[in-house]
Amino acid sequence: MTGTSRGRFLGWGAALGGGLMLPTTRAAAFMGTAERPRGLSYRSVVYEVGEGDTPATAWNRHRMRADLRAIRNDLHATAVKVTGDGVDRLTATAAEAAERGLAVWLEPTLGGVPEDDILDHLAETGRFAERLRRQGVDTHLSVGCEFLIFxxxxxxxxxxxxxxxxxxxGHFDPVEAARRVHDFTRRAAAVARSVFRGPLTYAASDDEEVDWDLFDIVGLDYYGYHRTHAGHVRDLARHIRPGKPLSVQEFGCCTFEGAPREGGMGWFAVDHRADxxxxxxDLRRSExxxxxYVTDVVAACEALGLYAAHxxxxxxxxxxxxxxxxRHDLDMASYALVKPIEARPGTPASGWHWEPKAAFHALARAYRQCAAHM
Structure with a gap:
């Protein structure tokens, strides 16, 4: 539910002097020399730990363990970004990922509650991340995701x-919104630093203005649309800051023809108010x-030698x-790499399993091949 298409209406960043538009000199240097970057350090996937709309679709430990096995063994990921709310779900999933030999990126995203509650949730998650780090687990912490909407x-x-x-x-005050987001980001970074000693980041939208001096890693939710590999390279390169690694905290698209053009708003293809x-x-499904799209973006991240891609x-x-x-194939408007199949369609309580989509297989090949060339 994030992405660059929201740049059309995120004027709040420009109100305080423009979005994060950074020079592309580093990318130009990469492409103009014989020695190229060595590729991504972390090839990852986002794993969400929400409560679900029904008990049948809610997070559960047994399913989570099976999913992480597939992420490690079949997707060939080297890391997983565990995100969502509920400290118990976040920490149990992170611990299992570590057991599977995956690097752990934790990103709590509690929202819609008082700011102090969000910070307490972050602090508790950060304390667990620090325990993992002290045990020798490769651990990163993100203070959250696109605070404007959370x-x-x-x-x-x-x-x-x-x-x-x-x-x-446009029913909001862009200047006041930017001020509040900036203030809260500073508070969140301070809370995270007080409990976690490892690498820190934040998942920003494409045009969000962030004080990256607060963080060790620039974090970007990327849903840019370009027809060519070079277009993605140029777009991503403008977010690179000298001396600071760049992690693409989210990337992907939905599963219908034309979905890349919709970027992070592809999920709006569902009328959630219908019953x-x-x-x-009249969308047409297209795995x-x-x-x-996902392989194009990964190729651009590899070419630039970015730090991580999730x-x-x-x-x-x-x-x-x-x-x-x-009409009710909701997976068309989903960014997921696998498709949930209900035992009895239209009856979530009947149980479900997932099957890999074409994007899963394509990303697995890309992750495996790129790792082999390191």
């Missing part, structure tokens, strides 16, 4: 859907489109694939 009271709305609709409509939720318009996302249990009912 913090309460900045943009009107009872939930993320309403807040994004109000963003699109049951339904796909809008090939999704697979081509594919968004492994699975979205509440977006089932219904091949015989395109």
């Amino acid at each position: 913090l309460p009271g900045i943009v009107p709305g009872d939930d993320i859907l309403e807040r994004i609709e109000n963003l699109l409509a 049951p939720p339904a796909i809008k318009g 090939r489109t999704q697979a081509a 594919a968004f996302t492994f699975v979205s249990p509440d977006s089932p694939h219904r091949p015989d009912d395109p």
Whole structure:
């Protein structure tokens, strides 16, 4: 639910002097010399630990363990970004990932509650991250994701859907919003530093202005649309800061023709107010489109020698694939690499399993081949 397409309405960053538009000299140097970057340090996927819309789709320990085995053994990821809310779910998943030999990136995203509660949630997660780090686990901590929509009271709305609709409509004060986000980011970084001694970052939207001096790693949620590999390279390169690694905290697209053009707003293809939720318009499912996009972005990240790339996302249990009912094939508007299949379509309580999409296989090949060439 993030991405560069929101740059069209994130004027709040420009109100304080423009978005993060950085020079491309480092990328130009890379492309103009015989010695090229050695590729990504971390090839990763996002794993969300939410409560789910129903008990059947909620996080559970048994399914999480099986998923992490697939991430390590079949996707050939070297890291996993564990994100969501609920300290117990975050920490249990991170511990299992460490047991599987994966590097751990923790990113708590509690939202819609008082700021002090968000910071307490961050501190508790950060303390666990520090325990992992002291045990020798390769651990990173992100203080959160795109605070503009997660913090309460900045943009009107009872939930993320309403807040994004109000963003699109311009129903917020961009100067005040930018001030509050900047202030909270400083507070979050200070809280994280007080409990965690490892590498620290934040997942920013494409045009968000962030004081990166607060962090060790520049973090970017990337959903740019370009027809060529060179276009992605140029777009990503403008976020590179001298002496500071860049991690793509999210990248991906949905599973329909034209989805890359929609960027981080592809999930708006679902009418969530319908009962049951339904796909809008006349979209055509295309796993090939999704697979081509994720491999294009990974190739650009590898070419630039970026620090990390985290594919968004492994699975979205509440977006089932219904091949015989395109109107309710919610997986079309999902960024997930695997598709949930219900035992009885339309009945989540009947149970479900997932099957890999073309994007899963394509990303697995890319991760395996790039690692082999290191």
